[in-house]
Amino acid sequence: MRLRFCGAARTVTGSCHLVQTDGGLNLLLDCGLFQGRQAYIDDWNMRFAFVPKEIDAVILSHAHIDHAGRIPKLVKEGFRGPIYCTPATHALVAPLLLDCAHIQQKDSEYHNKHRKRQGLPPLDPLYTPNDVHRCLQMFQTVPYENWFSLNSKVRFQFRDAGHILGSATVSIETDGPHGLRLGFTGDVGRPDRPILRDPNPMLPCDILISESTYGDKLHPDRHREEAMLWEIVYDTCFQRLGKLLIPAFSLGRTQEILYLLNRLDQQKLLRHLPVFLDSPLSVDITAIYRKHLDCFDDEIRQLLLTDPNPFGFPQLTFITDVEQSKQLNDYPGPAIIISASGMAEAGRIVHHIKNNIEDERCTILFVGHCAEGTLGWRLRQGINPVRVLGQHKTVKARIAALDGFSAHADQLELMQFLKPLLTSGLKQLFLVHGTYESQIALQQLLQPVCGDIISIPDFGQEVVV
Ligand SMILES: [Zn+2]
Known part of the structure; x- marks a missing residue:
């Protein structure tokens, strides 16, 4: 051979x-x-x-x-x-x-x-x-x-x-x-x-x-990451009443975040906090996940007995339409917006970052690696101000990262x-x-x-x- x-x-x-x-x-x-x-x-x-x-x-x-x-x-x-x-x-x-x-x-x-x-x-x-x-x-x-x-x-x-x-x-x-x-x-x-x-x-x-x-x-411990996710949701959306933006890869990372948010919802922690998944590709892939339950582990199979949709909860909205995505700019209250791409170098998340980065109530949470030179990388490096879609923006939002989702x-x-x-x-x-x-x-x-x-x-x- x-x-x-x-x-x-x-x-x-x-x-x-x-x-x-x-x-x-x-x-x-x-x-x-x-x-x-x-x-x-x-x-x-x-x-x-x-x-x-x-x-x-x-x-x-x-x-x-x-x-x-x-x-x-x-x-x-x-x-x-x-x-x-x-x-x-x-x-x-x-x-x-x-x-x-x-x-x-x-x-x-x-x-x-x-x-x-x-x-x-x-x-x-x-x-x-x-x-x-x-x-x-x-x-x-x-x-x-x-x-x-x-x-x-x-x-x-x-x-x-x-x-x-x-x-x-x-x-x-x-x-x-x-x-x-x-x-x-x-x-x-x-x-x-x-x-x-x-x-x-x-x-x-x-x-x-x-x-x-x-x-x-070595990766950080998974259980610490879950607790940190809740701390960031609580701080951003319940304390400061801001928006939490999560740039996430459409495949894998997005479904893990949805699954963890679903768990928080089951514990009655999210209350009525709206969550938007704003990415046509992520919406498609989440639908594919739901059809392949045979690939899941025992933990999620157990959950399926009481919750038929582990990637969804009442206040989650899937957004595929561009106009609906643009309307999120004017959404007044606290919310979680998950959108691609994970490195924030392209896609709808860049528009959400541009619109919220100067708002000190907001948080931009990275849940994956950002390659050098991408907007995600610059924000994670603490570079301030940054250029977003051709405009200089002062970073006032909290920048956070959870690296245990690999x-x-x-x-x-x-x-x-x-x-x-x-x-x-x-x-x-x-x-x-x-x-x-x-x-x-x-x-x-x-x-x-x-x-x-x-x-x-x-x-x-x-x-x-
Ligand atoms: Zn791979």
């Missing part, structure tokens, strides 16, 4: 690994978009480190754009095989890829304006909604823990990764004289999180490709997830999907357990296993 690392190599985005079996099958594990600094990523996203039409099948670990976001481009460039994923991932990829296509189109319109001024020819977007519709026909679902045969000698299985709805680890088995089992973690979730089940242990394997996003970091295992959780695999015959471990520093830290931590079997492959590197 031959492996080629075609993305997420010494970096955290663009997950994509080529597996070539001895029988000549070319399998792609994920086909993700590179996300980060524009000039750098545009170049990476435009070309593949393989020939798309030579790929026989894609095995997709989960719906996050940095794992699935280049599938429409792969199809556009000639890939014609099946794309395997779990049923919940399949439900999520449609709205996420369409949203991504719209962003690609807007980005290319913006860049082409500049190119025109410089006398350069326009560039096509990476892909369009039509390309997305075309690739959506090629998906095929495989439930967790079912072996699926790709041919008489190669099969694979998904197991619950506990990272986001539908997320999976992958085990590929090959027969023959050099038969082996290859494991791919995708993104590993966390134990004891609300909503989703804990990560299911992977099957023992000979070769493992593992993520390492938080290979050098969907990724931290260093300790990753170590606990990997340990049984390291001690049951693993021969080679490749660390991907992490910064080089976090990979080195994880390598040093794991080496005493498994010895010298860990590599940190570079982009395009090929190995025979």
